[in-house]
Amino acid sequence: MPDIAIWNRCNNHCLMCSNPFIFQLENSDLYSFENLKKRWANRKFKPHEPLCLTGGEPTIHPDFFKIVRWLHTQYPKNKIVIASNSRMFYYKNFTKNLFKINNLDLEIAVHGYDEKTHDFITRTKGSFKQTIEGIHNILRFKNDLQELEIRIIITKFTYKNLDKILAFIKNEFDIKQIRDIVLIFIEMEGQAKDNLNIVEITYKEVMKYLPQVVTKWSSIINDLRLYHFPLCTLPPELWPYSWRTLKGEEVMFLSCCHKCPFKKYCLGIHRDYITLIGGQEFKPPKKIKIAANNSFYKPIDNVFK
Structure with a gap:
């Protein structure tokens, strides 16, 4: 938009x-x-x-x-x-x-x-x-x-x-x-x-x-x-509520993000957050079963445990 x-x-x-x-x-x-x-x-x-x-x-x-x-x-x-x-x-x-x-x-x-x-x-x-x-x-x-x-x-x-x-x-x-x-x-x-x-x-x-x-x-x-929530900051049960709404140039992915099985569904991390707060919080979540869709903005419909 x-x-x-x-x-x-x-x-x-x-x-x-x-x-x-x-x-x-x-x-x-x-x-x-x-x-x-x-x-x-x-x-x-x-x-x-x-x-x-x-x-x-x-x-x-x-x-x-x-x-x-x-x-x-x-x-x-x-x-x-x-x-x-x-x-x-x-x-x-x-x-x-x-x-x-x-x-x-x-x-x-x-x-x-x-x-x-x-x-x-x-x-x-x-x-x-x-x-x-x-x-x-x-x-x-x-x-x-x-x-x-x-x-x-x-x-x-x-x-x-x-x-x-x-x-x-x-x-x-x-x-x-x-x-x-x-x-x-x-x-x-x-x-x-x-x-x-x-x-x-x-x-x-x-x-x-x-x-x-x-x-x-x-x-x-x-x-x-x-x-504005990277997926790894949320418990998986909240992923279906997460939307991607930031521009690509506003966010970044850390080196650890490239190991994440859900990177393609993730917003990324706001660049200023990394600069001001740091990246210690961000770790790839364990792989679980999800129901994905074709929407870029809301890519995850459901999570199965």
Whole structure:
């Protein structure tokens, strides 16, 4: 899925933002509607390939609606996916107007189970209230063709709270209206790298909590997904939930990986993780029987013990 950064500003200031601080200091004229159209003129998108609008926060672009409508006209067979913090969806008219476009999906990040835990990470007072009300409006106004994904970034401040965050989501919303919920291991790049002493977490630490969370919630959530996890960091029973979503240039394989019987199904290891944390955790798992498929992004259907 091509990621298209349409704006370099954001109305949150997340501790683990993967964009470098200098990104928001760029001249915003580079992201004007006219300049974006010029850049897209040279890009070729496959039919039915989703186009993911990112930022910064894409929804605060001054010409956001112009951009989305133009993309809808130019690529009517492609889904437009908006990665957002949901704060603009707090405004009902904004939400209703956006959902007049049918080929639209949303990816919304939730960082905590209450105002204190969420706003600590966004460093923006009032962001939790707007994000949650925004999700309510999304579910209120979207049609059956428009899908919602909720994302939870796993950091030092969320990994022990995953169960509480999922319980909050279940109690606050009609969880069956949410297509999928994704638990994403932090990318230690950009501002996350600058705040490493605050947000840093290892796969080993996360595994003290994640298996129980997946076991409990996988039967409740429509589709529970794990992003950015090398297979050897997960117990095999979690492999069917693992997706490959990082670009090839962002990941690497260690020398020990070449002995792994499951390397062709594995995401690899984020390069910054190796640089900042090291590679001691990564060892080839024992060979077991799996049911694989032809999907690059979700290659394992089942594991047999």
